[in-house]
Amino acid sequence: MNSPRVRIGIFGLALLAGLSAPATAAAADTSADSSAAPTVEEQRLDKAAPQEILRRSGFDAVAPKFARALGGARSYAEARGLVVRQGAALWQRAVDRAQGRGPAGGDLSRDDDRPLYWARLGMTRELRLWEPSFGVSDTQRAALSGELERNSRGQTSIRYPCTGGTLKRVLVTGFDPFTLDRDIRISNPSGATALALDGTVIETAEGRVRVETAVFPVRWQDFAEGTVERALKPVLPKVDLFATVSQGRVGRFDVERTNGAWRGGFPDNENIGRTETVPVDDPASQPQWTSTTLPYKVIVAANTGRFPVYDNTSVTEIPAGGADPVVRADGPTDGSTARAGGGGNYLSNEIAYRATLLRDRLGLGATLPGGHVHTPVLQFGTGNTDPATGAVTDPEFVRNRLDIIAQVRSVLTVAVDASGQDAEADVS
DSSP states (O other): OOSGGGOOSHHHHHHHHHHHSOSOOOOOOOSTTGGGSOOHHHHTTTSHHHHHHHHTTTGGGHHHHHHHHHHTOOSHHHHHHHHHHHHHHHHHHHHHHHTTOSOOOSSSOTTOSHHHHHHHHHHHHHHHHOOOTTOOOHHHHHHHHHHHHHHHTTTTOOOOOOOTTOSEEEEEEEEOOOOTTTOTTOOOHHHHHHHHHTTOEEEETTEEEEEEEEEEOSOHHHHHTTHHHHHHTTTGGGOSEEEEEEEOSTTOEEEEOEEESEEEOOOOTTSOOOEEEOOOSSGGGOOSEEEOOSOHHHHHHSOOSSSOEEEEOOEEEEOTTOOSOEEETTOOOTTOEEEEBTTBSSHHHHHHHHHHHHHHHTTOTTTOOEEEEEEOOOOOOTTOOOTTTOOSOOHHHHHHHHHHHHHHHHHHHHHHHHHHHHHHHHHO
16 A cells, blocks of 8 residues: 555545656746636636535625625725734634534535635635725735635634643644545545634543644645745744644545655646645755654554554655655655655645644754644545536535544544653653
């Protein structure tokens, strides 16, 4: 199972595509009026499945309400305040819905992450088309778009209560749905997990644990512009453990041992590919590999739920002095160049690489447990697998998502307990 040829999850398919992708990036629209044109993601919004998801969750009113409020703004400062408030309100509404607070808004399962994704795109489209009487520059519009993205993803609301050290702090990140041109009905269990766990308290053998979460886009450019570092740099020094989470293979969890500094070219949600070394600040000191500090042995050995959990040590590298990629079952060799981490060479690998590199550059590598967890692929039920004719949800689909969410929670519980015991052993 260590060969990339048997990676049948969506992020695994990204690895396969990345290894054979041309070393070029798809060009985005750079025409003068491109800022007013809907993005590739926004163009999917009017299709039947997104509209049904919005309607059956009550989130179909989010974008029209936002557009009306924008239309009443009398200055850029007023518009900015509005964008910040309504972006944050969208995140909180999605969290509340997932955790059973407030009205469901429709018959769509509360654990569903997709209303947040599609409602946010409705808002970004309205912001793109907005033409206020006082005028707005491209720079100002881009700044507003950034505020909307960050606030509606929970990235600006990561806050832990001051408890004098009696409450452990855990950070979890998830992702938007992706590969939407393959199946526009797709949900991402990592995003659903983020909504389900944000602000919750978990009881562990090591005490009570407060979990804070955020969601990230599936877009290469956002990562190149530092969205991960911007969100995580203020937070990592304050937490006791972090886990970046994404969707991986069918029927299994993986704790990814090693992350690689390589983008494999698989198209993102804007249908743009990137085949290059992961771009970071200070590339001169950039390592080819980073490693998890999660207690993977204990996690793998524990009974955390229905799906098996694996310690994934496989990578793809170009050995020192070599020219061709080689799959290594037991991790990278000295001096090698990364072509795929255990989690592939798509954005799941990249968020893991960036978060663990940031951990190390902050001097926390020896004390802060953190790394990447891949969930099983979220599958629709038997008889509902055709993207063209299938329903947007079914009982097995919901059960699978709930089981994945519950197992991530169990994995975190085990990881916190194991990390606390390791810390006590170090002290003793």
